[in-house]
Amino acid sequence: MHSELPKIEACFSPSEFHQYEKGFELIVVIDVLRATSAICAAIENGVKGIIPVDSVEDARAYLKKGYLAAAEREGQIVEGFPMGNSPISFLNPKLQGETIVLTTTNGTKAIKIAENKETVVIGSLNNLQSLTEWLIRQERNTLILASGWKDKFNLEDTICAGAIIDGVLESRKFASKEDSSVAAKFIYRSAKENIFSYLKASSHRRRLRKLNLNADVNFCLTPNNLTAIPILKDGILVPLQEVENTVET
Amino acid sequence: MHSELPKIEACFSPSEFHQYEKGFELIVVIDVLRATSAICAAIENGVKGIIPVDSVEDARAYLKKGYLAAAEREGQIVEGFPMGNSPISFLNPKLQGETIVLTTTNGTKAIKIAENKETVVIGSLNNLQSLTEWLIRQERNTLILASGWKDKFNLEDTICAGAIIDGVLESRKFASKEDSSVAAKFIYRSAKENIFSYLKASSHRRRLRKLNLNADVNFCLTPNNLTAIPILKDGILVPLQEVENTVET
Numbered sequence: 001m002h003s004e005l006p007k008i009e010a011c012f013s014p015s016e017f018h019q020y021e022k023g024f025e026l027i028v029v030i031d032v033l034r035a036t037s038a039i040c041a042a043i044e045n046g047v048k049g050i051i052p053v054d055s056v057e058d059a060r061a062y063l064k065k066g067y068l069a070a071a072e073r074e075g076q077i078v079e080g081f082p083m084g085n086s087p088i089s090f091l092n093p094k095l096q097g098e099t100i101v102l103t104t105t106n107g108t109k110a111i112k113i114a115e116n117k118e119t120v121v122i123g124s125l126n127n128l129q130s131l132t133e134w135l136i137r138q139e140r141n142t143l144i145l146a147s148g149w150k151d152k153f154n155l156e157d158t159i160c161a162g163a164i165i166d167g168v169l170e171s172r173k174f175a176s177k178e179d180s181s182v183a184a185k186f187i188y189r190s191a192k193e194n195i196f197s198y199l200k201a202s203s204h205r206r207r208l209r210k211l212n213l214n215a216d217v218n219f220c221l222t223p224n225n226l227t228a229i230p231i232l233k234d235g236i237l238v239p240l241q242e243v244e245n246t247v248e249t
Numbered sequence: 250m251h252s253e254l255p256k257i258e259a260c261f262s263p264s265e266f267h268q269y270e271k272g273f274e275l276i277v278v279i280d281v282l283r284a285t286s287a288i289c290a291a292i293e294n295g296v297k298g299i300i301p302v303d304s305v306e307d308a309r310a311y312l313k314k315g316y317l318a319a320a321e322r323e324g325q326i327v328e329g330f331p332m333g334n335s336p337i338s339f340l341n342p343k344l345q346g347e348t349i350v351l352t353t354t355n356g357t358k359a360i361k362i363a364e365n366k367e368t369v370v371i372g373s374l375n376n377l378q379s380l381t382e383w384l385i386r387q388e389r390n391t392l393i394l395a396s397g398w399k400d401k402f403n404l405e406d407t408i409c410a411g412a413i414i415d416g417v418l419e420s421r422k423f424a425s426k427e428d429s430s431v432a433a434k435f436i437y438r439s440a441k442e443n444i445f446s447y448l449k450a451s452s453h454r455r456r457l458r459k460l461n462l463n464a465d466v467n468f469c470l471t472p473n474n475l476t477a478i479p480i481l482k483d484g485i486l487v488p489l490q491e492v493e494n495t496v497e498t
Binding site for chain 1: 426
């Protein structure tokens with residue numbers, strides 16, 4: 001008999017994290033529309049680091065100290081900030097080498113909830129394949145934390161969680177036991193042929209459509225257009241290589 | 250333009266009820282394995298009423314007063330009680346006309362959380378069709394509360410919620426806006442051809458299999474083998490007709 005396989009599980013919202021986190025020191029935070037897609041885009045673009053903060057007030061304090069800061073609430077850029085959480089805006093070459101403070105409605109909150117764990121990485125549909133391959137190599141208990149919408153279940157994060165779980169389980173080196181993980185996998189499988197049409201019914205998709213953010217939505221729902229894996233190091237999201245190189249030296 | 254349609258939505262667990270319940274005075278409580286299936290079976294069998302209570306202690310107090318009381322925890326009958334929550338045991342003709350006190354791990358907790366709402370009815374796969382038809386006739390905002398497993402999402406309750414939502418939406422007299430409802434509907438649609446095999450992966454199904462409760466599971470997962478709709482009246486679950494007759498007089 002082989003020893004027990006590491007687990008890969010999904011938690012649908014930050015409000016449920018306490019019910020799932022026991023035994024997991026590797027957390028993947030997801031907020032497909034749009035925070036974690038934006039963070040992946042930024043790191044791939046060469047942004048030096050993203051500092052996630054909970055509140056608009058905290059972000060404003062950084063802004064006053066001269067930091068570049070981005071703030072989004074309810075899908076819109078908060079007044080007084082140069083940027084929100086549009087992934088396309090984070091692809092601007094002028095941002096290369098910069099450190100950017102970021103606060104968003106759901107995504108940064110989820111990152112902060114997980115921040116005391118040993119390893120926190122950022123997932124999206126954009127970095128799906130590279131993240132899945134990396135997770136398989138770790139062979140560690142892995143919990144995917146969906147940011148949801150104001151602590152509620154959401155469809156796009158669940159599809160992304162299901163995609164990661166489906167890919168990781170294919171390696172046959174992991175197991176899933178939670179019903180949430182089984183459901184996420186099945187939702188992904190019924191959605192994967194046409195994620196756009198599947199998400200027509202999504203509440204946040206409707207919210208963003210009203211705000212004329214279709215280009216952002218298209219970017220966020222395109223799998224594997226990025227390979228960067230952002231990882232939390234001393235409270236700052238940096239490229240994974242930076243941490244892995246540090247470990248080797 | 251027609252006026253806004255009444256809503257039919259799903260809430261995945263009692264711990265999330267506060268995030269969904271605003272604007273809903275008609276609640277359907279579901280605990281497919283096995284509490285609400287057992288309650289439907291009991292009422293169909295002619296049991297006079299079921300008194301749901303939160304704790305084993307409360308149930309024991311009723312037992313001492315001479316009540317018939319049933320108690321289940323972790324899938325098993327609690328020591329000192331004559332019954333647990335096996336739906337098959339509630340079909341015993343000797344129970345006709347009796348009032349039975351009931352406490353279970355998840356289902357009775359969900360009923361208690363909803364009890365201050367105007368209307369609380371009991372759903373299961375067993376009474377799916379009669380319940381769906383009745384809900385359509387009400388044309389009221391309807392929230393389906395899944396009992397889950399210890400406040401976590403579970404698969405069988407979500408399938409049942411999705412089945413009710415799918416049926417109610419077919420009437421074109423209702424709308425769903427929550428992502429949880431959309432997901433439940435899609436999960437039901439991928440599961441409906443073979444609920445048994447779909448639930449092979451369910452955590453609670455595994456739990457019950459270990460306890461040799463396959464006959465119960467078969468009963469609970471058989472749609473439309475009952476027509477009774479239990480409804481909460483003054484803290485006691487009674488047949489729907491009793492309340493509707495009262496309203497008419």
